[in-house]
Every structure is written in C-alpha cells, then in structure tokens.
Amino acid sequence: MAVDTPFAGWPVRVCPVRRAIVVTGDDDCNRTGAASIIRSTSRDDKGWNDRGRNTGDDRGSSNVTHEVGDWLRRRSSAAADWPVDRLLDAKRDTRVSVVLPALNEAATVGDIVKVIRTELVERVPLVDELVVVDSGSTDDTSRVAADAGARVVHRDDILPALPAVRGKGEVLWRSLLVTDGDIVAFVDADLKDFSADFVTGILGPLLTDPSVQLVKAMYDRPLEIGDTIVPAGGGRVTELVARPLLNLHWPELAGFVQPLGGEYAARRTLLEQLPFPCGYGIETAMLVDTLRLVGLDAMAQVDVGVRRHNHQDEAGLGRMAAEILRAVERRLRRAGAHPAEPNTVLTQFERDETGFRVRTHDIAARERPPMATVPEYRARTRLVER
Ligand SMILES: O=c1ccn([C@@H]2O[C@H](COP(=O)(O)OP(=O)(O)O)[C@@H](O)[C@H]2O)c(=O)[nH]1
Numbered sequence: 008m009a010v011d012t013p014f015a016g017w018p019v020r021v022c023p024v025r026r027a028i029v030v031t032g033d034d035d036c037n038r039t040g041a042a043s044i045i046r047s048t049s050r051d052d053k054g055w056n057d058r059g060r061n062t063g064d065d066r067g068s069s070n071v072t073h074e075v076g077d078w079l080r081r082r083s084s085a086a087a088d089w090p091v092d093r094l095l096d097a098k099r100d101t102r103v104s105v106v107l108p109a110l111n112e113a114a115t116v117g118d119i120v121k122v123i124r125t126e127l128v129e130r131v132p133l134v135d136e137l138v139v140v141d142s143g144s145t146d147d148t149s150r151v152a153a154d155a156g157a158r159v160v161h162r163d164d165i166l167p168a169l170p171a172v173r174g175k176g177e178v179l180w181r182s183l184l185v186t187d188g189d190i191v192a193f194v195d196a197d198l199k200d201f202s203a204d205f206v207t208g209i210l211g212p213l214l215t216d217p218s219v220q221l222v223k224a225m226y227d228r229p230l231e232i233g234d235t236i237v238p239a240g241g242g243r244v245t246e247l248v249a250r251p252l253l254n255l256h257w258p259e260l261a262g263f264v265q266p267l268g269g270e271y272a273a274r275r276t277l278l279e280q281l282p283f284p285c286g287y288g289i290e291t292a293m294l295v296d297t298l299r300l301v302g303l304d305a306m307a308q309v310d311v312g313v314r315r316h317n318h319q320d321e322a323g324l325g326r327m328a329a330e331i332l333r334a335v336e337r338r339l340r341r342a343g344a345h346p347a348e349p350n351t352v353l354t355q356f357e358r359d360e361t362g363f364r365v366r367t368h369d370i371a372a373r374e375r376p377p378m379a380t381v382p383e384y385r386a387r388t389r390l391v392e393r
C-alpha cells in the first residue's frame with residue numbers, strides 16, 4: 008500500500024502520534040496517511056494547497072519516519088535558494104575545488120568545464136580550482152578539458168607508487184591528493200545541458216552552515232535512448248538496487264532523492280576520513296559511512312532541476328549494480344552481521360509542481376514457513392503419520 012506525500016520546505020511539524028510529517032495547522036494526526044509537504048523548489052514560491060494531501064485510494068498506514076521527515080524538511084533546499092552573491096559573502100577564505108572524474112568524455116567534458124570556468128572562476132571568484140582527473144581515457148578527454156580551461160591530471164600521475172586501478176571511486180580518491188580545497192565538489196563529466204547551479208547548489212549549504220558536511224544534488228532524471236525520452240525513466244540502478252538496499256538497511260538515508268548522484272560536495276575534513284570503494288560503490292559507501300561518522304543532520308540535498316547524461320547499457324549497469332552490492336555487503340558485515348531486522352518500508356520520490364513527492368510503500372517482507380510444517384497441510388496430506 009502506498010502513502011503519498013509531497014515534500015520540501017513548507018511549514019510542517021512532526022506528528023508525535025503517527026511519527027509522520029503533517030502540514031502545520033492540520034491537527035488530524037490520527038488520519039490514516041497524514042499528508043506531509045516538504046518543498047524542494049525555491050522559497051519564493053507561495054502558498055500550499057490540496058496537492059499536499061493524500062487523495063483517493065492511495066492511503067496507507069506507514070509514512071517516512073520522524074527522523075527522515077524532519078531531515079527532509081530542514082535539510083532540503085533548491086539551487087535558487089543559493090544565489091552566487093550569498094555564497095561569495097559566506098565563502099570568505101574557504102577554498103573550493105571542483106573535480107570532474109572523466110573516462111572517455113571528450114564529447115561532454117569541454118562544455119561542463121567551460122561553464123564552470125566562465126561563470127564561477129572568471130565572472131566571480133567562487134571556485135578556486137577546477138580539475139579534471141583522467142581515468143585512463145583513450146579519446147581526447149584530456150586535451151578537450153585542458154583547452155576548455157581545466158587543470159588536467161592523469162590518474163597514473165597521482166601517487167605513482169600505488170598503481171591505479173580501474174574505476175570512478177579510484178580517481179575521486181586520488182583527486183584529494185592533487186587538490187587543496189576545504190570543500191571539494193564532484194561533478195560527473197558526462198552531463199549534458201550543464202548549468203552552473205549544479206555547483207552553486209551543492210556548495211550553498213556547505214558555505215553557509217558549518218554543521219553541514221556533505222551535500223548531494225537531487226534532480227529529475229529523463230532516460231534518453233535514441234529518439235525515445237522517458238521523462239522519469241533514468242536512475243535505473245538507483246531505483247532497482249541502491250534505493251531498496253539503503254531503505255532496508257539504513258532507513259535514515261531514505262530521504263535522499265538521488266543517492267547515487269555523481270554531483271555532491273563535502274568538506275575535505277570528512278572526505279579524508281572515508282574509505283573509497285574504487286568503482287561505482289563510492290556514492291553508496293560515502294552516504295553510509297558519512298551517516299556513521301557524522302550523522303544524518305550533517306548531510307543535505309539540493310534540487311538542481313533536471314540532469315541529462317550519457318546512459319550506459321544494461322550490461323554496464325549490471326556491473327555498476329554489482330559494485331554497489333559489494334560495497335553494501337562489506338558495510339553490513341562491518342556492522343556485525345545484518346542489523347537486527349531490516350526496515351520494511353520503501354520511500355520513493357515523484358516530481359510534481361511543488362517539488363518532489365514522497366511515496367512510502369510497505370514492502371512484502373513476511374515469509375511463510377515450509378508448507379510441510381503447517382499442521383493443516385500435514386493433516387490434509389496425511390503427513391502426520393509419516
Ligand atoms: O572508471 C571510471 C568510470 C567512470 N568515470 C567517470 O565517472 C562519471 C560517471 O560514470 P558513468 O558516466 O560511467 O556513469 P553513468 O553516468 O553512465 O551512469 C563520468 O564522468 C565518468 O567518466 C571514471 O572517471 N572512471
């Protein structure tokens with residue numbers, strides 16, 4: 008059964024009875040499927056209306072937990088909430104590095120570098136260094152990135168005493184050795200229609216609030232295969248692997264709209280304490296390890312609109328999923344076998360006009376015993392005598 012709750016930033020309170028977020032002024036805490044709204048669009052938007060209420064048959068008895076609801080309300084914002092002038096005021100002597108991991112991204116890396124360079128290095132002094140780490144490209148990635156104005160470093164030239172291995176996490180880890188920002192922002196190099204507010208958005212909470220340590224971007228994800236566009240079809244590994252796993256084992260992280268998203272920023276003091284899986288497990292591991300190290304309240308997410316990128320085929324996504332599973336398995340083992348009883352609620356998100364809508368679902372987690380152990384069955388099949 009699903010529960011449907013729009014979210015992002017409108018006045019909400021947590022209902023002590025239902026452990027759900029409800030709209031301020033709505034005292035009916037006992038109503039099944041109490042509505043909540045946490046707005047992710049700009050705070051300039053006005054008013055809230057019935058879009059925030061559950062309608063129809065979709066009501067259920069579960070909702071996001073008190074902790075996640077409170078976090079969504081307090082730690083979700085939109086890129087429009089972080090205008091550059093405000094960030095420049097807050098930046099003072101904080102150094103900001105932007106890092107793009109890149110493996111054969113000659114088609115897209117140049118435009119991304121150009122936008123960051125023009126708007127955030129030359130027009131305003133927000134980004135202090137812009138580095139592309141080449142992950143072993145066989146195309147023109149390095150030349151294109153350098154021509155567009157990035158400092159390009161090849162993974163093999165970083166820490167040569169330790170030969171580099173394949174993978175995205177590997178180059179993100181190595182990037183810490185060739186950058187010096189107090190805040191490091193990572194941006195995937197395969198984005199299309201890139202805009203500077205991907206960077207300003209994720210920097211916003213870090214530059215303005217010393218208690219924030221990691222900020223992830225959230226966005227709509229169209230799936231574009233040839234001429235076919237499925238508006239919310241992207242993020243396939245996110246929806247089929249990462250989100251269910253995180254919900255089951257680390258339900259505190261259920262509020263992240265894009266847990267695998269490659270656009271995030273963090274304080275160096277945090278990053279330097281984290282292990283980095285060398286492959287695609289890095290984003291999942293970073294969320295889980297950051298939660299453990301500094302807690303949910305030190306994490307935030309910012310709505311940056313729509314993210315378009317080059318998609319991998321299913322085989323590639325299968326390998327990505329395996330790397331994520333490996334990182335999760337390692338962390339479950341580290342936690343000492345599996346945590347007591349995995350959570351049985353899955354939180355998913357849908358975009359509507361006000362922001363992202365939270366939908367929680369009870370998952371079918373119950374197992375029945377072997378039928379041969381059920382007395383009625385044994386009686387019926389005369390197993391009792393056997
Ligand atoms: O071994 C790798 C694999 C990926 N990447 C980079 O990591 C980002 C995201 O990876 P990818 O594009 O493969 O994932 P997708 O976005 O297709 O799901 C991109 O900038 C890649 O060039 C990398 O630097 N090294």
Ligand SMILES: O=C(O)[C@@H](COP(=O)(O)O)O[C@H]1O[C@H](CO)[C@@H](O)[C@H](O)[C@H]1O
Nearest residue numbers: 195241242243244245267268269318319
């Ligand atoms: O979320 C996912 O399922 C995958 C694949 O996304 P698509 O199904 O190709 O839109 O994308 C994730 O992994 C990539 C590599 O690290 C990142 O670039 C994406 O930001 C991330 O969401």
